[in-house]
Amino acid sequence: MAALDDAFIVHRLWQAPDGGAFLAAIAGRVRGAATTGATGLKGDLIERLPRLEVVASYGVGTDAIDLATCRRRGIGVSNTPDVLTAEVADFAMTLLLASARRVPQADAYVRRGDYERDGKDQYPLTRRVRGKKVGIVGLGQIGQAFASLCLAFGMDVAWYGPRPKPGVPYRHVEDLAQLAGQVDYLVLTCKGGAETAGLVDAAVLEALGAKGTLVNVARGSVVDEAALVAALQDGTLGAAALDVYADEPNVPAALIAMDNVVLQPHVASGTVETRGAMGQLVVDNLKSWFGHGRLLTPVA
Numbered sequence: 001m002a003a004l005d006d007a008f009i010v011h012r013l014w015q016a017p018d019g020g021a022f023l024a025a026i027a028g029r030v031r032g033a034a035t036t037g038a039t040g041l042k043g044d045l046i047e048r049l050p051r052l053e054v055v056a057s058y059g060v061g062t063d064a065i066d067l068a069t070c071r072r073r074g075i076g077v078s079n080t081p082d083v084l085t086a087e088v089a090d091f092a093m094t095l096l097l098a099s100a101r102r103v104p105q106a107d108a109y110v111r112r113g114d115y116e117r118d119g120k121d122q123y124p125l126t127r128r129v130r131g132k133k134v135g136i137v138g139l140g141q142i143g144q145a146f147a148s149l150c151l152a153f154g155m156d157v158a159w160y161g162p163r164p165k166p167g168v169p170y171r172h173v174e175d176l177a178q179l180a181g182q183v184d185y186l187v188l189t190c191k192g193g194a195e196t197a198g199l200v201d202a203a204v205l206e207a208l209g210a211k212g213t214l215v216n217v218a219r220g221s222v223v224d225e226a227a228l229v230a231a232l233q234d235g236t237l238g239a240a241a242l243d244v245y246a247d248e249p250n251v252p253a254a255l256i257a258m259d260n261v262v263l264q265p266h267v268a269s270g271t272v273e274t275r276g277a278m279g280q281l282v283v284d285n286l287k288s289w290f291g292h293g294r295l296l297t298p299v300a
Helices: 002-007 019-029 043-047 067-073 085-100 103-111 114-118 141-152 176-182 202-208 225-234 253-257 272-292
Strands: 032-036 054-058 076-078 133-137 156-160 185-188 213-216 239-242 261-263
Touching (some): 002 272, 043 067, 085 185, 133 176, 202 225, 253 261
Parallel strands (some): 133 185, 185 213, 239 261
């Protein structure tokens, strides 16, 4: 925000007591919009900004931005890819390990005094990661970065996506339920939006099975959350590790109550270094647009 203030006249819509009145007063002067991947920019708001030229989003996902309206009006859109790829991939592996080895549960066990009470070698055994099978849903930049981490753990990697990718060394499976039935861990790194909404449904979760684990660092919309809760509760699915949810920041109470779930507050890219790089890329995209008429990381 400080960098934006240095370079532009910034209007903070989210701080306005009366957003509608505030927007009406500034709409004719606004040429650029900075937003986040979660907040996005809806079509009705875009239409209220007649001089809008560019939308710079802090995040890689663009499912919350009305890209169709932007394209129709010739509005440039940028996001912040690349700078968060490794961070999100690392966090996906962190979640996988935390779930398999039950790290949060073991931490709670020690903090409650149960370790001192029970003595050594009483905590239940956990699951190995090394050498297991992992299925990746969406083999974009994050998916491929995560796959390379899996190789370091000696894991067998397969993936699902709408079409094969030439030159990719991992096995492509055309049916998601089929992939889920073949792996120990199913990791979601795909994009959100209408085309992936509810992609992981009850059938996929049943195929993943009672010994399987779902890891989601993509979008909550990719999973049928009600089906996920049911599968975890009745033992159809073994475990889940989630950084995203269908209605953030609201997390179903049923998920919070379960011991076979690791929960995080949508922080896969949340390090000082990566968030700083993302913010700088938002600023740099806006500067490039208004200075040179082009975006550094264009989406539309």
